Amino acid sequence: MCGIIGILGSNPAVPRMLESLKRLEYRGYDSAGVATLDGGKIDRRRAPGKLEALTSALAQDPLPGNVGIGHTRWATHGEPTEANAHPHATDKVAIVHNGIIENFKALKDSLLADGAVFEGETDTEVVARLLTRELNNGAAPREAFQATLAQLEGAFALCVMIAGEENLMFGAREGSPLVVGLGTGENYLGSDAMALAGLSNRLIYLEEGDWVELSRDDYQIFDRANQLVARPVSISQVAATMIDKGNHRHFMQKEIYEQPTVVAQTLGRYLDPNAGTVRLPGMPFDLADIPKVTLVACGTSFYAAQVARYWIEKIARVPVEVDIASEFRYRDPVYADGGLALFISQSGETMDTLAALRHAKEGGQHVASIVNVLGSTMARESDLVLPMHAGPEVGVASTKAFTCSLSVLASFTIALAEAKGQIDAEAVSGYVNELERAPALMAKILANDEEIEAIARDIATAQDILFVGRGIYFPIAMEGALKLKEISYIHAEGYAAGELKHGPIALIDEHVPVIGIAPNGGLSEKTVSNLQEIMARKGKVVLLSDMEGGVADDMYAQFKMPSAGDLITPILYALPVQLLSYYAAVEKGTDVDMPRNLAKSVTVE
Ligand code: M6R
Numbered sequence: 152m153c154g155i156i157g158i159l160g161s162n163p164a165v166p167r168m169l170e171s172l173k174r175l176e177y178r179g180y181d182s183a184g185v186a187t188l189d190g191g192k193i194d195r196r197r198a199p200g201k202l203e204a205l206t207s208a209l210a211q212d213p214l215p216g217n218v219g220i221g222h223t224r225w226a227t228h229g230e231p232t233e234a235n236a237h238p239h240a241t242d243k244v245a246i247v248h249n250g251i252i253e254n255f256k257a258l259k260d261s262l263l264a265d266g267a268v269f270e271g272e273t274d275t276e277v278v279a280r281l282l283t284r285e286l287n288n289g290a291a292p293r294e295a296f297q298a299t300l301a302q303l304e305g306a307f308a309l310c311v312m313i314a315g316e317e318n319l320m321f322g323a324r325e326g327s328p329l330v331v332g333l334g335t336g337e338n339y340l341g342s343d344a345m346a347l348a349g350l351s352n353r354l355i356y357l358e359e360g361d362w363v364e365l366s367r368d369d370y371q372i373f374d375r376a377n378q379l380v381a382r383p384v385s386i387s388q389v390a391a392t393m394i395d396k397g398n399h400r401h402f403m404q405k406e407i408y409e410q411p412t413v414v415a416q417t418l419g420r421y422l423d424p425n426a427g428t429v430r431l432p433g434m435p436f437d438l439a440d441i442p443k444v445t446l447v448a449c450g451t452s453f454y455a456a457q458v459a460r461y462w463i464e465k466i467a468r469v470p471v472e473v474d475i476a477s478e479f480r481y482r483d484p485v486y487a488d489g490g491l492a493l494f495i496s497q498s499g500e501t502m503d504t505l506a507a508l509r510h511a512k513e514g515g516q517h518v519a520s521i522v523n524v525l526g527s528t529m530a531r532e533s534d535l536v537l538p539m540h541a542g543p544e545v546g547v548a549s550t551k552a553f554t555c556s557l558s559v560l561a562s563f564t565i566a567l568a569e570a571k572g573q574i575d576a577e578a579v580s581g582y583v584n585e586l587e588r589a590p591a592l593m594a595k596i597l598a599n600d601e602e603i604e605a606i607a608r609d610i611a612t613a614q615d616i617l618f619v620g621r622g623i624y625f626p627i628a629m630e631g632a633l634k635l636k637e638i639s640y641i642h643a644e645g646y647a648a649g650e651l652k653h654g655p656i657a658l659i660d661e662h663v664p665v666i667g668i669a670p671n672g673g674l675s676e677k678t679v680s681n682l683q684e685i686m687a688r689k690g691k692v693v694l695l696s697d698m699e700g701g702v703a704d705d706m707y708a709q710f711k712m713p714s715a716g717d718l719i720t721p722i723l724y725a726l727p728v729q730l731l732s733y734y735a736a737v738e739k740g741t742d743v744d745m746p747r748n749l750a751k752s753v754t755v756e
Pocket of ligand 1: 449452496498499500504547548549550634637751752
């Protein structure tokens with residue numbers, strides 16, 4: 152959360168920083184700010200709210216200077232006011248920060264005792280004033296920065312400018328990502344490759360504890376022990392032009408409709424349809440030896456993990472444990488010898504998932520991750536990376552990353568089942584053929600979007616909506632509820648259909664729409680019985696199913712789905728629940744791509 156950019160350049164910094172901040176806004180949009188150095192002096196502009204407020208402020212009161220730092224904020228300490236917006240500055244330094252300084256109270260008390268005056272309530276302002284104190288005490292910039300870092304506890308990525316130093320910038324990484332971008336006669340710092348797209352494709356990912364001193368022509372990276380270190384330069388594939396809504400009204404809409412393409416792209420990396428086989432990237436361990444799989448993730452990625460549990464247990468017959476990342480390490484999990492811990496994350500930076508990954512690594516597990524951002528910390532710290540190839544996902548509500556994660560997980564399941572001797576080559580080929588059908592069926596569902604749009608507009612006035620499903624569709628129900636609440640602010644819950652009668656059915660009356668997810672076959676009859684129980688209590692049932700002719704006269708609506716095999720139905724049923732949420736949010740007029748209180752990348756605990 153929070154996006155940071157630093158430019159040590161030879162052209163005006165502000166327009167370039169605004170471009171970067173636009174690409175970083177997915178990390179937080181409570182406030183934005185920039186500071187520049189011009190004639191050795193620091194000046195800044197900050198504005199609460201989205202980036203456009205800062206852009207307007209800068210149009211009225213421009214900020215010259217070729218050196219600058221910028222920030223887009225997801226508030227942790229202090230409300231999203233101008234005073235709490237970054238950069239935090241004194242007459243000597245300006246700082247932007249992503250993360251949380253955990254010992255900020257003790258540091259603040261010591262600064263207050265020294266007579267420091269604070270203008271806001273953020274933990275970051277403490278860092279600006281600490282650094283100023285070191286400089287006031289006569290330390291040179293590098294020593295002052297080192298001494299400041301030594302006092303900080305918590306998670307941070309920092310980018311720092313110092314008054315009078317027009318060819319100097321510092322950055323530090325401890326728990327929150329920071330990337331150095333190398334230019335020609337210019338150098339940069341940013342939260343990720345997206346921040347630096349358009350500035351540089353030659354990137355250096357700092358490691359935990361690293362800090363960096365930049366000039367325009369040079370850089371030096373030091374580790375936590377202040378030893379000079381060499382870190383590899385990687386070439387980013389992220390282009391500035393990739394972050395574009397095209398003809399769509401929202402990024403979320405674009406990303407929903409891209410799914411047939413990106414799922415095909417993802418499956419293309421794992422399946423060989425001609426040979427009828429699955430190929431995973433070079434495996435550092437033998438799948439046949441895996442005694443247990445532990446799946447860990449947050450939010451939508453967690454629901455992908457829950458779907459995968461059904462697949463892996465049913466098809467590969469390997470025991471699976473699934474947990475929410477923020478809970479995982481605190482319950483002191485029992486690891487199986489030689490077990491596989493598999494982490495799912497679009498961003499590859501989610502702090503809770505990353506901490507869980509490190510816990511599993513220390514616990515001796517083989518560590519694999521399914522990520523969308525290839526240069527992400529999770530990808531770099533995993534023994535095995537299974538990329539999802541969804542392309543940049545910008546909308547805060549995750550859509551294509553979900554179906555692409557499922558595509559990877561389905562491919563992984565087949566490979567695991569084959570390695571374990573649970574299925575033969577013919578069965579593998581059958582599953583491969585089935586998966587290959589998914590993109591075309593997804594396109595077919597999206598082509599009928601007016602129907603689901605009409606249903607969404609109808610139910611958008613509801614205060615509460617339930618999603619129900621059984622078995623592998625229970626996680627799809629929970630994903631539907633998450634999607635709906637996060638972008639439309641309608642209260643929604645996902646339940647196992649059979650669980651309703653144990654309490655939640657008390658919520659049902661004629662005002663409560665219930666979305667029933669019930670593909671024909673398997674447990675569908677049982678789900679339909681549960682839907683009948685809801686209708687008997689006047690609940691408005693919307694059925695998502697391939698069943699013919701509806702299941703009851705008093706059903707409120709049905710969205711007809713195509714029939715498909717068991718492996719791909721969860722992927723297909725993700726689409727109508729995404730569309731329902733999207734169109735309900737549009738009907739309500741909420742900010743679909745940047746819903747309130749949220750950020751795309753959650754890099755705090
Ligand atoms: O980047 P990750 O996949 O680790 O993110 C996990 C969740 O924060 C994310 O899926 C979140 O729940 C989405 N906003 C849901 O739409």
